[in-house]
Amino acid sequence: xxxxxxxxxxxxxxxxxSTVLRLMVGxxxxxxxxxxxxxRAVSYVPDVFASHDxxxxxxxxxxxxxxxGLDASTARQRALGLLDxxxxxxxxxxxxxxxxxxxxxxxxxxxALLDPPQLxxxxxxWAGLDATAHATLRELLTETAEQGAAVAFTEHxxxxxxxxxxxxxxxxxxxxxxxxxxxNLTEVSLVPGSEIDWAQHPDVLDVRRDAGNVTLTLPTxxxxxxxxxxxxxxxxxxxxxxxxxx
Amino acid sequence: MSALYRYLxxxxxxxxxxxxxxxxxxxAMAVGTTSDNGPLQSSYSFCVLAMLVxxxxxxxxxLNHEDPTQRQITVVMVGSSLRVLVITVxxxxxxxxxxxxxxxxxxxxxxxxxxxxxxxxxxxxxxxGAALVGAAIGxxxxxxxxxxxxIAMLTAAAAILLAxxxxxxxxxxxxxxxxxxxxxxxxxAVPLTLLAALSVVFLIAAVFATKALADRKE
Numbered sequence: 106x107x108x109x110x111x112x113x114x115x116x117x118x119x120x121x122x123s124t125v126l127r128l129m130v131g132x133x134x135x136x137x138x139x140x141x142x143x144x145r146a147v148s149y150v151p152d153v154f155a156s157h158d159x160x161x162x163x164x165x166x167x168x169x170x171x172x173x174g175l176d177a178s179t180a181r182q183r184a185l186g187l188l189d190x191x192x193x194x195x196x197x198x199x200x201x202x203x204x205x206x207x208x209x210x211x212x213x214x215x216x217a218l219l220d221p222p223q224l225x226x227x228x229x230x231w232a233g234l235d236a237t238a239h240a241t242l243r244e245l246l247t248e249t250a251e252q253g254a255a256v257a258f259t260e261h262x263x264x265x266x267x268x269x270x271x272x273x274x275x276x277x278x279x280x281x282x283x284x285x286x287x288x289n290l291t292e293v294s295l296v297p298g299s300e301i302d303w304a305q306h307p308d309v310l311d312v313r314r315d316a317g318n319v320t321l322t323l324p325t326x327x328x329x330x331x332x333x334x335x336x337x338x339x340x341x342x343x344x345x346x347x348x349x350x351x
Numbered sequence: 352m353s354a355l356y357r358y359l360x361x362x363x364x365x366x367x368x369x370x371x372x373x374x375x376x377x378x379a380m381a382v383g384t385t386s387d388n389g390p391l392q393s394s395y396s397f398c399v400l401a402m403l404v405x406x407x408x409x410x411x412x413x414l415n416h417e418d419p420t421q422r423q424i425t426v427v428m429v430g431s432s433l434r435v436l437v438i439t440v441x442x443x444x445x446x447x448x449x450x451x452x453x454x455x456x457x458x459x460x461x462x463x464x465x466x467x468x469x470x471x472x473x474x475x476x477x478x479x480g481a482a483l484v485g486a487a488i489g490x491x492x493x494x495x496x497x498x499x500x501x502i503a504m505l506t507a508a509a510a511i512l513l514a515x516x517x518x519x520x521x522x523x524x525x526x527x528x529x530x531x532x533x534x535x536x537x538x539x540a541v542p543l544t545l546l547a548a549l550s551v552v553f554l555i556a557a558v559f560a561t562k563a564l565a566d567r568k569e
Contacts, residue, residue: 130427131427131430132423132426132427134566145430147427147428147430148427148428149423149424149427149428150424151420151423151424153420154420154421155418155420156421157366157418158362158365158366158421159365159366160361160362160365168354168357168358168361169358169424169428171354171357171358172354172358172425172428172429174354213424216424217424
């Protein structure tokens with residue numbers, strides 16, 4: 106895997122997707138062959154996360170942050186920021202054992218993102234999440250990849266895989282096959298504000314200027330950061346649409 | 352790694368999993384040592400037996416308290432299953448300290464004994480040895496090694512019985528033998544300290560065995 110890559114592993118139930126993820130993070134050892142990992146900061150989100158802790162979600166995340174080496178105030182701020190962004194129902198003070206499956210999943214996601222990882226591995230992270238959190242998770246994964254992390258996840262939904270991954274691999278009968286790079290692109294039309302050199306933006310594939318408007322072409326799933334940059338510089342978004350690559 | 356120690360300690364504290372073995376230990380003290388007026392070493396001999404059973408239970412409770420998925424997250428975060436296991440054992444040993452204090456003080460408070468510093472040293476060494484052997488048995492009977500709790504309980508009971516009956520399978524039987532001899536506490540202090548040190552080795556061996564067996568299950 107490369108830094109900045111969003112790898113989706115797909116395959117039928119029992120095909121070995123979760124095993125590959127566990128091999129990647131070092132929880133399982135290969136029966137033959139070897140696993141090489143350069144990343145030091147690794148985060149993992151299991152497919153099912155259940156905690157019987159009486160600790161509150163924020164206290165739990167503070168502890169996880171401290172274990173990752175963050176100081177107490179940074180861990181607290183990051184925890185509250187992530188829980189707020191993921192819209193944890195019941196608030197950050199809800200005891201862990203009282204959380205529903207979806208909310209526990211949000212806390213599991215938050216613990217993985219407390220300190221930006223170099224390798225982020227998620228086993229069916231969208232399972233159990235509400236529709237709002239689906240979009241937030243996609244944003245978080247894209248941002249994490251943009252910060253230089255390699256992100257690997259499993260998912261059954263073709264739409265989610267299409268809109269998020271930059272590379273898709275399928276496991277079938279124990280054989281991993283790369284299905285190819287993501288071909289879907291997104292066009293973003295903008296009304297300019299203060300000066301931005303889009304050529305320096307890593308995700309922008311093409312810039313077109315037409316009648317005062319600027320149209321950017323980016324890989325689908327990587328356009329959030331560009332939109333944020335545009336809005337922060339006083340630009341206005343007129344349209345965002347998916348297009349197929351030529 | 353102090354952050355992981357604090358987290359596990361807080362998690363166990365809030366879970367109250369330590370309460371049943373601690374209360375049973377107190378009850379055993381009340382039944383076995385209250386109003387005892389023989390040599391203090393004989394009372395401590397009973398404490399060793401209760402300590403062995405209760406620390407085994409305590410260790411299984413603490414290790415099984417952590418959800419397997421949370422343990423996976425912690426292992427990935429820390430980057431070493433051995434380091435996580437060592438810190439968990441440190442938490443177990445911390446929770447054994449109150450039992451050790453109760454086991455040392457209760458027979459003195461409720462019985463009629465002549466108390467010397469040697470008696471206290473002998474009691475501390477003997478009970479520390481029992482606590483460490485109990486922790487070692489508990490580790491090997493935890494969910495990390497034996498997934499089914501019923502089989503784990505039977506295995507723990509059998510292991511405790513073997514430790515009590517067989518002379519050199521663990522330091523327990525030698526500790527009991529030394530405590531029940533006719534020698535003074537001063538004379539028994541050295542062999543019991545050596546047996547406590549042997550219990551440390553016993554626990555370290557159990558940590559590595561647990562790590563190897565738990566990793567194989569992955």
